[in-house]
Amino acid sequence: MTTSLRAPLSDTTGYPASFAERYRQAGYWTDETFQQFLGARAAEFEDAVAVVGPDATGGDTSLTYRQLTDRAGRLAAGLLESGIHPGDRVVVQLPNIVEYVEVVFALFRLGALPVFALPAHREHEVSYFCSFTDAAAYIVTDRHSGFDYRALARQVVSSSEQPPTVIVAGDAQEFVALDDLRGSMPITVESPVDAESVAFLQLSGGTTGVSKLIPRTHADYLYSVRESARVCGVDEHTRMLVVLPAAHNFPMSSPGILGVLHAGGRVVLAPDPSPDTAFALIEREGITMVSLVPPLALAWLAAAARTERDLSSLEVIQVGGAKFSAEAAKRVRPELGCTVQQVFGMAEGLVNYTRLDDPESILVSTQGRPISPDDEVLVVDEHDVPVAVGTSGHLLTRGPYTIRGYYRAPEHNSTAFTEDGFYRTGDIVRLTDDGYLVVEGRAKDQINRGGEKVAAEEVENHLLAHPRVADVAVVSMPDPYLGERTCAFVVVLGEQPTQGELKKFVRGRGLAEYKVPDKVMFVEHFPVTGVGKISKSELRRALEKTLATP
Ligand code: AMP
Ligand code: DBH
Numbered sequence: 001m002t003t004s005l006r007a008p009l010s011d012t013t014g015y016p017a018s019f020a021e022r023y024r025q026a027g028y029w030t031d032e033t034f035q036q037f038l039g040a041r042a043a044e045f046e047d048a049v050a051v052v053g054p055d056a057t058g059g060d061t062s063l064t065y066r067q068l069t070d071r072a073g074r075l076a077a078g079l080l081e082s083g084i085h086p087g088d089r090v091v092v093q094l095p096n097i098v099e100y101v102e103v104v105f106a107l108f109r110l111g112a113l114p115v116f117a118l119p120a121h122r123e124h125e126v127s128y129f130c131s132f133t134d135a136a137a138y139i140v141t142d143r144h145s146g147f148d149y150r151a152l153a154r155q156v157v158s159s160s161e162q163p164p165t166v167i168v169a170g171d172a173q174e175f176v177a178l179d180d181l182r183g184s185m186p187i188t189v190e191s192p193v194d195a196e197s198v199a200f201l202q203l204s205g206g207t208t209g210v211s212k213l214i215p216r217t218h219a220d221y222l223y224s225v226r227e228s229a230r231v232c233g234v235d236e237h238t239r240m241l242v243v244l245p246a247a248h249n250f251p252m253s254s255p256g257i258l259g260v261l262h263a264g265g266r267v268v269l270a271p272d273p274s275p276d277t278a279f280a281l282i283e284r285e286g287i288t289m290v291s292l293v294p295p296l297a298l299a300w301l302a303a304a305a306r307t308e309r310d311l312s313s314l315e316v317i318q319v320g321g322a323k324f325s326a327e328a329a330k331r332v333r334p335e336l337g338c339t340v341q342q343v344f345g346m347a348e349g350l351v352n353y354t355r356l357d358d359p360e361s362i363l364v365s366t367q368g369r370p371i372s373p374d375d376e377v378l379v380v381d382e383h384d385v386p387v388a389v390g391t392s393g394h395l396l397t398r399g400p401y402t403i404r405g406y407y408r409a410p411e412h413n414s415t416a417f418t419e420d421g422f423y424r425t426g427d428i429v430r431l432t433d434d435g436y437l438v439v440e441g442r443a444k445d446q447i448n449r450g451g452e453k454v455a456a457e458e459v460e461n462h463l464l465a466h467p468r469v470a471d472v473a474v475v476s477m478p479d480p481y482l483g484e485r486t487c488a489f490v491v492v493l494g495e496q497p498t499q500g501e502l503k504k505f506v507r508g509r510g511l512a513e514y515k516v517p518d519k520v521m522f523v524e525h526f527p528v529t530g531v532g533k534i535s536k537s538e539l540r541r542a543l544e545k546t547l548a549t550p
Pocket of ligand 1: 203204205206249319320321322323324342343344345346347348367425427439442448453
């Protein structure tokens, strides 16, 4: 076999041997890998439909377990032939099309590691993912939602020292066409991967300058997928509609696409998340389950009142990514006719669910409880001392599917994790007497825009690059629809630019649109705390006052 030009992934996963042994002994970590996953399901579920959805050419495709496995195997052979090797990282940026599922499983089969970008990411983010992971390839679709990903690929290539091979689903122009890569024979796997090695890199919303990459292993992730599927009652009758971006950790694994394929159910990909599109698919496909972020859940509630579509097949609507209010949660059963399941998860690991048979009071007013008996959850004060049950504090966690460190980020890891390996989630929570978590707020410097996470510091750094910005502080402002939006407080240098100019400037730096500040406020100086730091809480209060005055 030819060897890769790219260095292997340098990081270890950081689980101490004693913990790894415990997780194996308990049966959480098994030998199963994502390399074998789909083949094993094809042997079991054969001609059952695995995936239905749009494809890159705009058609509608439906693939059985056998067909999907065959296509992924043939694509893996083609990817190998085109120079992508086991161990290589490949940045995948695809919308909800069937090729997404095919590509991910082809990479797994080959032993290459997907790096999951979101369709909303732009040059700044994608170039960083490619260079930071030394990616051998970058896989996109031609166009989606009015955006040309080939133009983005050109920018990424021209700014890279070691440009990745660009592979395009659909019209490839000068790049490699995905359709030309499928060989006539599936790959023969020569080097099986180790279940406790890194399977892929997932993204975190981030709190500092750049998004952190999250190394997840086959064993830890598959455990969370299996348990999630069990907790959520997923089986071969499940028909899951995927409306959130498929590569996001929630629709991927909680229980998501992987949980449904694990159990032999059917994944239906929605081309867009609008209630009109989704409701038509629910009726046509007999959808039983869907995962949403709070703003979408609210849009669905509003649309359900006037739809003529038959939504009676729906059994569960999962809501997560940001806090879903109890008031909204209460409306789900009467207005959508199904159970609401709150999901509080993170790409770093820990996932909490309300259980389907929980009493209404728990379903609507908590964010669930962990899936594993070995999920260690601590609620602590400023000094890492545990607080009494019922009191709010910082959530720390450690367990069989929570990472021990971000990819190549030693400095950040020394503060993001405790010495004992607990992940500092940055969330303020309280535990109920029954062991459920209620999310009360956030300590991390991040804005949660309806589930899309924006690191204040990242946006601040981009604004600071503007010649007339002397200083800047990005904070959240309350929003009835998204929960929060971003507001940038700016101290100017010389002549004041307009709001629009600053937004355009940030956009022009190749940042995902959801990170462009929603509002810009010009101030003379910032309020400071006792030690002289910018007081973001005071800025938020000032903002609330401004917004309250008409
Ligand atoms: P990330 O680390 O980027 O995967 O984002 C995970 C974060 O999203 C969590 O740490 C929370 O801040 C937030 N989050 C996810 N689900 C919920 C939820 N159900 N309620 C409140 N916050 C949530
Ligand atoms: O917000 C998230 O990252 C998230 C939410 C729900 C997540 O990663 C998950 C479930 O697995």
